[in-house]
Amino acid sequence: xxxDVDHYGVLGLPSGEEGAKLTEKxxxxxxxxxxxxxxxxxxxxxxxxxxNFQKLKSSYEILKDEIARKLFDDLLKIKREKQHxxxxxxxxxxxxxxxxxxxxxxAFAPDPAVKARQxxxxxxxxxxxxxxxxxxxxxxxxxxxxxxxxxxxKKNGGSGSGIGLDKEKxxxxxxxxxxxxxxxxxxxxxxxxxxxxxxxxxxxxKKKGSALVVMANKDAAVAATGNVCGILSxxxxxxxxxxxxxxxxS
Numbered sequence: 001x002x003x004d005v006d007h008y009g010v011l012g013l014p015s016g017e018e019g020a021k022l023t024e025k026x027x028x029x030x031x032x033x034x035x036x037x038x039x040x041x042x043x044x045x046x047x048x049x050x051x052n053f054q055k056l057k058s059s060y061e062i063l064k065d066e067i068a069r070k071l072f073d074d075l076l077k078i079k080r081e082k083q084h085x086x087x088x089x090x091x092x093x094x095x096x097x098x099x100x101x102x103x104x105x106x107a108f109a110p111d112p113a114v115k116a117r118q119x120x121x122x123x124x125x126x127x128x129x130x131x132x133x134x135x136x137x138x139x140x141x142x143x144x145x146x147x148x149x150x151x152x153x154k155k156n157g158g159s160g161s162g163i164g165l166d167k168e169k170x171x172x173x174x175x176x177x178x179x180x181x182x183x184x185x186x187x188x189x190x191x192x193x194x195x196x197x198x199x200x201x202x203x204x205x206k207k208k209g210s211a212l213v214v215m216a217n218k219d220a221a222v223a224a225t226g227n228v229c230g231i232l233s234x235x236x237x238x239x240x241x242x243x244x245x246x247x248x249x250s
Contacts, residue, residue: 007059007072010034016080020073024064031060127232134176135237167242168218169198171225174210179234187211190228190236195220212241 008019011030036042038056043049062068171191175182184200191197196216203210215221221240230236 005055005059006076007062010056010059011063016076019076027060027063031056131229131232131235134235139237139239166218168240169215169221170241171213171215171221172210172239172241173213173228174208174237175230175234177204177207177209180231181234182209182211182230182236184211187213190230191215191224194224194227 006015008015008022011027011034013019013022013027013030034056035053038049038053040046040049040053046052062072173187182202184202187200187202188197191213194215197213198216199212199214201212201214213224215224225238225240228236228238
């Protein structure tokens with residue numbers, strides 16, 4: 001008979017360690033009950049009745065034989081131990097795979113410091129682009145008027161002496177009227193980093209502020225052009241009133 005058949009199970013008995021403890025009397029009783037159930041006379045319509053009854057008899061013959069039963073019990077024990085080892089190996093394998101996957105996830109997880117640096121760089125690039133956009137937006141707009149009334153000049157802290165000076169020393173400055181505004185004193189402080197400031201003339205409207213900044217010399221004007229940013233929340237657009245390479249007015 002096939003060695004893979006559970007002969008205890010065929011008789012309707014528990015298998016494994018519990019089956020090995022059954023007495024011959026218990027096995028014989030189980031066989032008689034099962035034989036009454038599976039006898040071909042009780043199953044005239046079952047084409048497999050005869051084969052099933054023969055299997056029942058064969059299993060009973062094995063279990064009632066002391067040597068055959070001992071070998072069968074030993075075989076079941078080996079199978080149980082093998083299954084247990086396989087289960088342990090499967091458990092270890094699953095844990096190993098889980099640990100490996102966890103290490104892989106950790107290896108590919110973004111470093112918080114790197115992520116923070118990348119975010120900082122991204123925001124800085126966006127801010128730089130916005131400043132360039134604002135400057136470009138005003139680049140084609142007309143320069144602020146070169147003259148201002150004495151009253152307006154006095155009000156904003158300028159002396160008005162810049163009018164009629166060398167235009168290559170004069171810078172035209174503009175900004176949006178958002179956030180912190182600029183005064184003549186604030187502009188003088190900003191542009192003084194590049195050289196002496198001779199005069200500042202401010203002209204403002206509701207939406208836009210503008211000024212003429214007169215530097216002491218051309219070099220100071222060139223140094224300030226393109227290097228002055230002002231307040232980041234309200235950047236300055238700084239352009240020369242007359243570039244050094246252009247022809248002077250006659």
